[in-house]
């Protein structure tokens with residue numbers, strides 16, 4: 320099938336590469352010429368495991384190409400995917416200006432009938448509005464189908480090739496069938512293609528993200544109660560999660576969720592829920608708890624090292640909002656580092672992938688180290704912000720020798736209390752009693 324993809328970011332590029340890999344002829348467009356230039360010269364504009372290889376093999380097979388001209392992407396396409404950003408406005412509502420302008424761009428470029436598929440996360444009713452907007456700008460029939468994307472950064476290819484489910488929300492059944500046909504190669508393992516109304520598909524995406532965010536905020540709230548009552552959250556977490564009705568997923572206390580989806584989607588859902596006069600207290604509390612995690616970490620560090628951190632040096636391991644990505648959008652590390660800098664601290668950082676993304680934000684205000692151990696000398700403490708695999712079994716003797724004092728603040732609970740005590744660290748983690756330093 321000939322497919323056009325509007326937006327070549329995380330979702331657009333992954334969709335383009337995976338659909339090309341299953342035999343379709345895909346043209347992806349982006350309004351950022353630097354992104355297209357990078358893709359054309361064989362560079363992936365962001366890190367996602369396996370994606371650069373998948374893009375280059377499909378470009379070489381002439382099934383995938385990139386353009387800055389929307390007409391080139393859309394002409395002759397049976398399906399056009401909208402995969403542009405829907406960032407939050409200052410009040411938390413989704414900013415739909417990018418998707419509306421992409422929809423108008425598609426409509427004006429059409430040379431025949433086309434199914435427009437919305438992969439971006441959009442409030443209920445957006446598909447219906449886009450359909451009207453498109454109809455006002457073209458004579459060609461152009462139904463809009465909602466096909467929300469559930470991929471996770473870091474495992475995006477596996478998520479696209481082996482989804483738990485594919486959600487297709489269509490008012491026009493034939494248009495829905497075309498979208499289902501495109502996804503059939505990826506559900507041969509009996510995973511369902513779920514057909515529903517367009518509005519239900521739009522809401523499904525928000526509800527799924529908000530539910531996962533709620534689990535994270537829930538366990539974080541329980542973790543704070545644990546800290547105050549001197550209880551170990553891990554014991555409680557395991558006790559709870561072993562209940563088959565509850566399970567262990569998304570029940571790890573930490574600095575809270577970040578990234579380009581959960582924070583904005585929880586707020587956008589609350590915003591359009593409130594606009595529909597629904598009571599959204601739970602969603603608002605989930606968001607507030609998420610911010611509190613970051614504030615609590617800063618409070619804990621300043622409580623231990625002093626309100627004024629000038630003259631203090633801190634080493635930070637982890638900047639990305641989660642492992643296996645270079646994405647720092649809404650990453651807890653950014654907020655925490657900003658607060659530490661404001662309090663006067665000097666901050667030396669390491670991240671296996673996200674250093675350039677962080678440099679684009681902090682510039683020379685941080686010290687960047689390619690080797691994590693180079694960030695440690697003379698630091699007053701080590702802070703763990705992202706649960707990268709390579710931080711999980713570090714050389715504790717080397718950390719201890721390099722730091723000014725053996726002090727770790729662990730925002731991801733990477734280490735067992737027993738191990739850390741054996742190495743003689745003072746250790747502050749999330750929802751577990753602090754470990755006092757023993758020995759010299």
Ligand SMILES: NC(=O)c1ccc[n+]([C@@H]2O[C@H](COP(=O)([O-])OP(=O)(O)OC[C@H]3O[C@@H](n4cnc5c(N)ncnc54)[C@H](O)[C@@H]3O)[C@@H](O)[C@H]2O)c1
Nearest residue numbers: 326327328329330349350351403404405417421439440468
């Ligand atoms: N990143 C994720 O993990 C993820 C997962 C599921 C759903 N989503 C949703 O998918 C959507 C896209 O997210 P993303 O992370 O891929 O965003 P992104 O910012 O990485 O990519 C969006 C791209 O669209 C381009 N763009 C904007 N307007 C355009 C236009 N008119 N024409 C052509 N290109 C245009 C931008 O330049 C950018 O490259 C959002 O609604 C997001 O909520 C994201």
